[in-house]
Amino acid sequence: MSGATTAPARPRPVVQPWARPFWDSARRHELVLQHCNACNQAIHYPRVACPHCGGGDLGWRRASGRGTLYSFTVVESNAPSAFIADMPYVVAVVRLDEGVQMLSNVVQCDPGELRCDQPVEVVFERLDDEFTLPKFRPLR
Amino acid sequence: MNIRRGRTAIVGTGEVPTGRFPDRSAIEIALDAARLAIRDAGIDKDEIDFVIPTTAVFSFQFSNELTTCRLVEELGLKNVSANATVFSGGSSSTNALRIASALIETGRARSILFVHCDKLGTGVSAQGGIDLFSTAGISMEWEVPFGQHYSTVAALATQRYKHETGTTDEQLSAVCVSNRKWAELNPNAYFRKPLTIDEVMASKMLSTPLRAKHSNMLFDGGAAFVVTSADHARELTDQPAYVLGEGGVVTHFAYHQEPDLTRFGWARAGRQAFLEAGIEPADIDVAEIYDSYPIYQLIAFEEIGLAPRGHAGRLHLEGATAPGGRIPTTTDGGMLSKGHIGAGGSVSLLVEAARQVMGRAGPRQVPGCRFAVETAVGGTYMDAQVTILGSDVPRGRPA
Structure with a gap:
């Protein structure tokens, strides 16, 4: 509701304690996914218990970092205040090879060249000292 | 049952x-x-x-x-x-x-x-509205940090739906034009001037392929x-609007968790509602379809059985959903033309469905309206809710 004079800081993830390993790994440029040891399925986003079988025996596995663009959009106007300076930016739903979906940004690309189902790979972008966000770029 | x-x-x-x-x-x-x-x-x-x-x-x-x-x-x-x-x-x-x-x-x-x-x-201000809807119903851990907001939410579904069905921007824009034709007849609607497909397609790009006139306004x-x-x-009253059937499916909180952004839970919700009502989609006289963005009107229209997959855009373009058309749709003008008032988007549609069934829809009245179907959605398209109202209670065809 304020004018555009001072843009608010980019929002930081509001982290739940059981998801902390995801963000700690991302800071080290590693993409990890929660894994259910009972039903052997990858889980994203991290849960307090397995959403498939309800079990509580959950661990972490390093992900391939590869997937495909399920869908994407290039934000050209009317962005939230904290993202106005980033326009144009790409928001995408990525289908990871492990079978889970993740919301992220596609970077290091020509937005006009993006296509649904094209292969992408993870890259990491530092937000601040605590957070590094996993993002994606077209697979080369 | x-x-x-x-x-x-x-x-x-x-x-x-x-x-x-x-x-x-x-x-x-x-x-x-x-x-x-x-x-x-x-x-x-x-x-x-x-x-x-x-x-x-x-x-x-x-x-x-x-x-x-x-x-x-x-x-x-x-x-x-x-x-x-x-x-x-x-x-x-x-x-x-x-x-x-x-x-x-x-x-x-x-x-x-x-x-x-x-x-x-x-x-709230215009930018305040955008900011409000960059966190309302959106995961503060997994989506907000990436700039998700309601334009991107709708654009992600639109992009994938176009990819899978071949639906064109012109067909998507036809939803706005069809709803506007109804709004022209609704004194409670905000946008009542005629609208053309060219005007929709010339409006400012928000989040590709979604343009300003594809977006509701608050x-x-x-x-x-x-x-x-x-x-x-x-x-x-001589003419109540009987509650004949309802169906609902909750699919997600965080939008990226939805496994199919081109379908959501509509098919099952629609089947439940029609089964309970004892009628078929072909029996519907008026469809009041939640239209915060054109993509959602197309998806729900198809998935509850009013058109085959990928055909809804063409039907809107051909005028089938507009006044005088074969299946009058979103007859109060919807969120795209009547205007979006928060939870009121589907309140308006339910009220309009009741008015049509009760014969009280004024210049928008669809003659002989017996059965109306209404759809509603919350959050980032988190649920699919279908309600069927009727001017009488059909017998037979019990579940």
């Missing part, structure tokens, strides 16, 4: 114009809508024994006043046993009707008043309705 077909009915609706009303307080709008609904129902106000307000997104203070019985006091309702807010974002009206019907069927209540009012047009407004038992409904 315990069929509840036609045991309750909407007997009155009230609605005030959608627009920008900086000089009208939220409670004034809410009371106007409530009094219109009570008058339309022809019911003594003191017959109302249960009040269900829903939340106004623009103000926690005002919402809290509704939750703490302000409507009961202001309206002077003398015989209310309970006042309880029902809120599920854009599907609040459906859930309120569902709960109201259950309370009436089980004898816990006799006549229930539902009221909605919001002031998203003048209660306004002030309010509506209300009264629900009672079918038996009492027949004492009050």
Whole structure:
């Protein structure tokens, strides 16, 4: 509701304690996914218990970092205040090879060249000292 | 299956114009809508024994006043046993009707008043609205940090749907034009000037492929309705809107968790509703489809069985959904043309469905409207809610 004079800081993830390993790994440029040891399925986003079988025996596995663009959009106007300076930016739903979906940004690309189902790979972008966000770029 | 077909009915609706009303307080709008609904129902106000307000997104203070019985006091309702807010974002009206019907069927209540009012047009700024809807219903851990907001939410579904069905931007824009033609006939709609496909496609790009005129706009407004038992409904009015069937599917909280952004839960919700109503999609006379963005009108239209997959865009382009068309759709102009008032988007559509069935839709009245289907959605398209209203209760074809 304020004018555009001072843009608010980019929002930081509001982290739940059981998801902390995801963000700690991302800071080290590693993409990890929660894994259910009972039903052997990858889980994203991290849960307090397995959403498939309800079990509580959950661990972490390093992900391939590869997937495909399920869908994407290039934000050209009317962005939230904290993202106005980033326009144009790409928001995408990525289908990871492990079978889970993740919301992220596609970077290091020509937005006009993006296509649904094209292969992408993870890259990491530092937000601040605590957070590094996993993002994606077209697979080369 | 315990069929509840036609045991309750909407007997009155009230609605005030959608627009920008900086000089009208939220409670004034809410009371106007409530009094219109009570008058339309022809019911003594003191017959109302249960009040269900829903939340106004623009103000926690005002919402809290509704939750703490302000409507009961202001309206002077003398015989209310309970006042309880029902809120599920854009599907609040459906859930309120569902709960109201259950309370009436089980004898816990006799006549229930539902009221909605919001002031998203003048209660928040334009950028404030964008910012509000960059966190409302969006995961603060997994989506907000990546710039997700309601334009990107709709654009992601639109992009994938175009990819899978070959639907064109022109067909998507035809949804806006069809809904505008209905809004031209609705004195409560905000946008009433004729609109062309070229104008839609020339409007500013928001998030590809979604343009400004593909987007709803936020306004002030309010509506209300009264629900009672079918038996009492027949004492009050010659033409109640019977609640024939409903179906619902909750699919996600965080948008990226949705496994199919081109379908959601509509197919199952629609099957449940039609099964309960004892009719088929081909029997529908009027479709009031939740249209916060054109993509959602196309998806729900197809998935509940009104058109084959990938055909809805062409039907809109051909005029089948517009006034005089084969399947009149979103006849109050919808959120795209009447205007979006928060939870009121589907309140308007439910009220319009009831008006059509009751023969009270004025210049928009679809002649001989017997069955209307209405859809509602909350959050980032988190649920699929389908309601079928009818001017009579069909026999036969029991589940």
